[in-house]
Amino acid sequence: xxxxxxxxxxxxxxxxxxxxxxxxxxxxxxxxxxxxxxxxxxxxxxxxxxxxxxxxxxxxxxxxxxxxxxxxxxxxxxxxxxxxxxxxxxxxxxxxxxxxxxxxxxxxxxxxxxxxxxxxxxxxxxxxxxxxxxxxxxxxxxxxxxxxxxxxxxxxxxxxxxxxxxxxxxxxxxxxxxxxxxxxxxxxxxxxxxxxxxxxxxxxxxxxxxxxxxxxxxxxxxxxxxxxxxxxxxxxxxxxxxxxxxxxxxxxxxxxxxxxxxxxxxxxxxxxxxxxxxxxxxxxxxxxxxxxxxxxxxxxxxxxxxxxxxxxxxxxxxxxxxxxxxxxxxxxxxxxxxxxxxxxxxxxxxxxxxxxxxxxxxxxxxxxxxxxxxxxxxxxxxxxxxxxxxxxxxxxxxxxxxxxxxxxxxxxxxxxxxxxxxxxxxxxxxxxxxxxxxxxxxxxxxxxxxxxxxxxxxxxxxxxxxxxxxxxxxxxxxxxxxxxxxxxxxxxxxxxxxxxxxxxxxxxxxxxxxxxxxxxxxxxxxxxxxxxxxxxxxxxxxxxxxxxxxxxxxxxxxxxxxxxxxxxxxxxxxxxxxxxxxxxxxxxxxxxxxxxxxxxxxxxxxxxxxxxxx
DNA sequence: GGCGCGTGTCATGTG
DNA sequence: AGCACATGACACGCG
Numbered sequence: 327x328x329x330x331x332x333x334x335x336x337x338x339x340x341x342x343x344x345x346x347x348x349x350x351x352x353x354x355x356x357x358x359x360x361x362x363x364x365x366x367x368x369x370x371x372x373x374x375x376x377x378x379x380x381x382x383x384x385x386x387x388x389x390x391x392x393x394x395x396x397x398x399x400x401x402x403x404x405x406x407x408x409x410x411x412x413x414x415x416x417x418x419x420x421x422x423x424x425x426x427x428x429x430x431x432x433x434x435x436x437x438x439x440x441x442x443x444x445x446x447x448x449x450x451x452x453x454x455x456x457x458x459x460x461x462x463x464x465x466x467x468x469x470x471x472x473x474x475x476x477x478x479x480x481x482x483x484x485x486x487x488x489x490x491x492x493x494x495x496x497x498x499x500x501x502x503x504x505x506x507x508x509x510x511x512x513x514x515x516x517x518x519x520x521x522x523x524x525x526x527x528x529x530x531x532x533x534x535x536x537x538x539x540x541x542x543x544x545x546x547x548x549x550x551x552x553x554x555x556x557x558x559x560x561x562x563x564x565x566x567x568x569x570x571x572x573x574x575x576x577x578x579x580x581x582x583x584x585x586x587x588x589x590x591x592x593x594x595x596x597x598x599x600x601x602x603x604x605x606x607x608x609x610x611x612x613x614x615x616x617x618x619x620x621x622x623x624x625x626x627x628x629x630x631x632x633x634x635x636x637x638x639x640x641x642x643x644x645x646x647x648x649x650x651x652x653x654x655x656x657x658x659x660x661x662x663x664x665x666x667x668x669x670x671x672x673x674x675x676x677x678x679x680x681x682x683x684x685x686x687x688x689x690x691x692x693x694x695x696x697x698x699x700x701x702x703x704x705x706x707x708x709x710x711x712x713x714x715x716x717x718x719x720x721x722x723x724x725x726x727x728x729x730x731x732x733x734x735x736x737x738x739x740x741x742x743x744x745x746x747x748x749x750x751x752x753x754x755x756x757x758x759x760x761x762x763x764x765x766x767x768x769x770x771x772x773x774x775x776x777x778x779x780x781x782x783x784x785x786x787x788x789x790x791x792x793x794x795x796x797x798x799x800x801x802x803x804x805x806x807x808x809x810x811x812x813x814x815x816x817x818x819x820x821x822x823x824x825x826x827x828x829x830x831x832x833x834x835x836x837x838x839x840x841x842x843x844x845x846x847x848x849x850x851x852x853x854x855x856x857x858x859x860x861x862x863x864x865x866x867x868x869x870x871x872x873x874x875x876x877x878x879x880x881x882x883x884x885x886x887x888x889x890x891x892x893x894x895x896x897x898x899x900x901x902x903x904x905x906x907x908x909x910x911x912x913x914x915x916x917x918x919x920x921x922x923x924x925x926x927x928x929x930x931x932x933x934x935x936x937x938x939x940x
Numbered sequence: 941g942g943c944g945c946g947t948g949t950c951a952t953g954t955g
Numbered sequence: 956a957g958c959a960c961a962t963g964a965c966a967c968g969c970g
Binding site: 830 | 948
Binding site for chain 3: 834837840844
């Protein structure tokens with residue numbers, strides 16, 4: 327009964343190696359080492375059962391002890407803090423029930439008879455009773471203990487009081503002054519108690535198991551998740567850096583335990599350190615806080631009359647009610663978690679599994695198209711298998727679709743901001759698309775708007791069928807990338823058909839545009855060619871007329887010269903030749919002959935003689 | 941209401 | 956054969 331049932335069969339070295347191999351194979355899929363660890367699961371299961379059984383006892387005992395504790399406290403009128411009554415005489419002196427020896431303190435405490443093991447909360451309560459001033463347990467325990475012990479700090483605060491801000495509850499100012507070597511020594515001895523170790527180091531009771539898988543699992547967890555979350559926004563729960571104060575080892579050990587251990591009523595004495603506070607300490611991102619814990623927190627606040635500031639985000643769907651460990655696993659698998667806005671400190675819902683994308687990203691499931699009726703008619707089944715479209719929410723045609731999607735995702739956890747920014751992202755154009763045809767005066771760029779309207783038809787079809795890509799992507803991606811995208815997403819037949827149609831139409835549209843552009847370019851080219859040809863024609867005609875004129879002039883000169891030469895020719899009798907009877911002809915070799923015209927051609931050709939001008 | 945223009949889409953041809 | 960692209964033809968909306 328003292329120990330959690332250690333499994334009879336400890337994993338052999340071979341088993342551990344096999345587990346290691348399997349885990350390394352699946353680590354990319356988000357599988358954690360504990361998945362393969364039967365011992366771990368058995369222990370966790372047993373621990374959960376035990377915690378449930380102890381819960382009722384524990385709560386009742388806790389109230390009584392807190393009541394007793396409050397009796398030992400008095401309100402410091404100067405600082406407004408509750409301090410132990412004996413402190414007036416010595417800061418480092420433990421309260422009356424305690425003795426100088428911390429071990430004696432423990433021995434004086436009434437342990438539950440018949441239950442020789444202490445629960446974690448019991449230990450914390452014990453610490454609170456024993457060392458009311460040593461609230462800064464996280465500091466004392468350093469990295470060996472997560473900030474959980476710090477929650478006992480607030481057992482000093484009357485639970486009936488309205489929960490003050492955590493900062494005001496911070497006990498650090500007191501501790502810093504009053505902690506000393508003696509206190510540290512006491513803590514160290516206290517820490518060595520087997521009950522405490524049993525409670526706080528559940529994983530340590532099997533060194534073989536711990537050393538077997540922790541070294542491999544820690545880095546992954548650390549780098550894959552927690553260190554990327556906006557831990558800086560976490561409430562100050564007494565530790566410096568939540569990451570440091572809450573090592574992933576510890577988170578691993580408790581993440582699967584505490585989501586079932588969270589009680590519907592205050593366990594730590596302060597509402598702020600109920601499940602929500604606990605989650606805030608570990609997982610500043612509320613999405614990582616188990617919904618059960620949140621609900622429990624709501625319940626406890628209702629009971630105490632204090633309504634916590636709950637994020638006005640839509641109710642989480644069935645997915646979001648998964649255990650914390652599951653959510654963490656999803657976060658590990660979801661790289662998007664790394665790009666979330668670290669300033670928000672609010673639920674970003676990094677995993678589409680955790681809740682439906684429609685709900686988680688846009689809250690109202692409108693995809694941001696608040697005025698789109700057809701969108702409202704869409705079937706937003708949170709549990710549908712198609713809810714895995716983490717990037718399907720940007721079906722507009724902005725070139726930075728994904729950036730906006732990422733932005734939208736990153737802002738999804740801020741309900742108010744989301745309401746404001748959503749229209750900015752999507753309303754402008756849809757407003758034109760949906761209402762532009764029936765309302766409003768026409769503008770100069772109506773043509774462009776009409777084009778957008780036509781574009782939006784495919785967009786709306788894509789939305790209706792919940793195509794997880796933008797029309798731009800479908801149309802413009804290279805073939806290989808497109809095919810790869812198709813293979814990555816399991817689309818049903820109508821979706822595939824629509825995607826193909828969208829791509830075909832988009833391609834053809836671009837082709838038609840190019841074709842018309844080429845046609846226009848051809849027309850312009852032909853017109854230019856026509857102009858140049860016309861100009862050339864005019865030039866040629868001018869040249870032709872000039873050539874004709876020149877030719878006529880040369881002909882005239884030639885006839886003049888001919889007559890001049892002919893007139894100088896004389897026959898044997900000294901008479902000039904009649905131009906009507908003779909003509910001058912020139913051979914190819916340049917010789918000139920006087921040739922009788924027609925009827926005397928033969929006779930003259932026989933006795934022709936070279937004409938001599940001389 | 942007809943007309944011209946721009947655009948999307950389909951059917952078909954081409955490489 | 957399958958694919959992407961080109962192009963003619965048609966429909967539609969708009970000024």
